[in-house]
Amino acid sequence: MSSERTGGGAAASAAVLPSPASNKELYLLGISFCVLWSSAFIAAKFGLTAAPPLAQLTIRFLFAGALLWAGMIVMGKKWPVARRDVVTGITLGVLNNSAYLGLFFIAMQTITAGMAALIAALTPLATVFLAQPLLGERVSRRSLLGVALGLAGAGIVLRDRVGTGIDDPTGIALGFIAMLCLTSGTILYRKRGSHTDPFVMNTIQTIASGLVLIPFSLLMEDWGTIQFNATFFMAVAYLAIMVSVIALLIWFRMIRIAGASRASAFHFLNPGLGMLFAFLILGEPVSAIDLVGLLPIVIGIILVTWVPGGGKKV
Incomplete structure (x- = not known):
C-alpha cells in the first residue's frame, strides 16, 4: 500500500482515481465487505437477546481492540507519531463505531x-454529495445517475415497509442519524487518515470506540441483565473478528484505492443481502416490492463504481 498523503486539501484529495485494472480488486473487496457488513445486522439481532445494545457493543469493541493491538505487536507496527493521526483515529472510532453502531x-x-x-x-x-465539496472528488453525471437509481430502489423498499407498519418510525430516525455518522467518518478517513496504516488506524478507532461507550452503557443499561450464554459469546466473537477487524480493514482499503464516493456505492448492495440473510436466518418477511427495489440498486452500484476502459475519472 502506498504511504502517499492524500488529505492536504482539494488538490491532494482530487487525485486520479484507479485505473480499470483496479475494478477486479474493488469488486472482490466490495462484495466481501457487503457480505460481512450485512451479516452483522443478523448477528446483532441474536446478540440483543442476551445483552443490552451498548453493553454488547462495548464488550465487542474492547475485545476487537485487544485483538488488533496484539496483531500490531506481532507484526511490529508502531503507533502514529503525529498527534493529528491519533486524534483522527479517535474521531473515526466515535463516528464509525460508537455513534453509528450505537444508534443502530x-x-x-x-x-x-x-x-x-x-x-x-x-x-x-x-x-x-459531500465528497465533491470536501474532498475535491469529481462526480460525473453517470455516477449521479447511479446514486439516483440506488436511492430510488432503496426508496421503493423503504416506502413499502414503513407503510405496512413493519418498522417503528423512531427506530428509523435513529438509523438515519447513524447513517450520517458513518458518512462523516468515511469523508474524514479519506481526507485525513488514508495515508496511515489501515491496521493501525483501525486499532485506534476500535479501542477508542469501546472506551467511549463504557460510561454511556453503564448509565443507560443494567449490565446485570447480560446473559453470558453461547448466543452472547458467538455474537460478540463474530462481530468483533469478522466485522470490527476484517470488514473494517477491507473498508479502509476500498476507500484508499477507490475514493469515498465509489467505495460507498457498495452500501447500496446491503439492503438485498441484509434482507436475504434476515429472511433465511431470522424468518423476517421479504415481499415482491423488496425484490423489485433491488434491480435499480444493482444497476446504480455498477454505474458509480465501474471505471471505464478509457481510464476516466468518475
Missing part, C-alpha cells in the same frame, strides 16, 4: 435487520 443497535430493538441494512445503504447518497 438501539434502533434495532424496534426495526428489522433488513430495514437497518437498507438505511445503511443510503450512505452513498450523502457521501457522493
Whole structure:
C-alpha cells in the first residue's frame, strides 16, 4: 500500500482515481465487505437477546481492540507519531463505531435487520454529495445517475415497509442519524487518515470506540441483565473478528484505492443481502416490492463504481 498523503486539501484529495485494472480488486473487496457488513445486522439481532445494545457493543469493541493491538505487536507496527493521526483515529472510532453502531443497535430493538441494512445503504447518497465539496472528488453525471437509481430502489423498499407498519418510525430516525455518522467518518478517513496504516488506524478507532461507550452503557443499561450464554459469546466473537477487524480493514482499503464516493456505492448492495440473510436466518418477511427495489440498486452500484476502459475519472 502506498504511504502517499492524500488529505492536504482539494488538490491532494482530487487525485486520479484507479485505473480499470483496479475494478477486479474493488469488486472482490466490495462484495466481501457487503457480505460481512450485512451479516452483522443478523448477528446483532441474536446478540440483543442476551445483552443490552451498548453493553454488547462495548464488550465487542474492547475485545476487537485487544485483538488488533496484539496483531500490531506481532507484526511490529508502531503507533502514529503525529498527534493529528491519533486524534483522527479517535474521531473515526466515535463516528464509525460508537455513534453509528450505537444508534443502530438501539434502533434495532424496534426495526428489522433488513430495514437497518437498507438505511445503511443510503450512505452513498450523502457521501457522493459531500465528497465533491470536501474532498475535491469529481462526480460525473453517470455516477449521479447511479446514486439516483440506488436511492430510488432503496426508496421503493423503504416506502413499502414503513407503510405496512413493519418498522417503528423512531427506530428509523435513529438509523438515519447513524447513517450520517458513518458518512462523516468515511469523508474524514479519506481526507485525513488514508495515508496511515489501515491496521493501525483501525486499532485506534476500535479501542477508542469501546472506551467511549463504557460510561454511556453503564448509565443507560443494567449490565446485570447480560446473559453470558453461547448466543452472547458467538455474537460478540463474530462481530468483533469478522466485522470490527476484517470488514473494517477491507473498508479502509476500498476507500484508499477507490475514493469515498465509489467505495460507498457498495452500501447500496446491503439492503438485498441484509434482507436475504434476515429472511433465511431470522424468518423476517421479504415481499415482491423488496425484490423489485433491488434491480435499480444493482444497476446504480455498477454505474458509480465501474471505471471505464478509457481510464476516466468518475
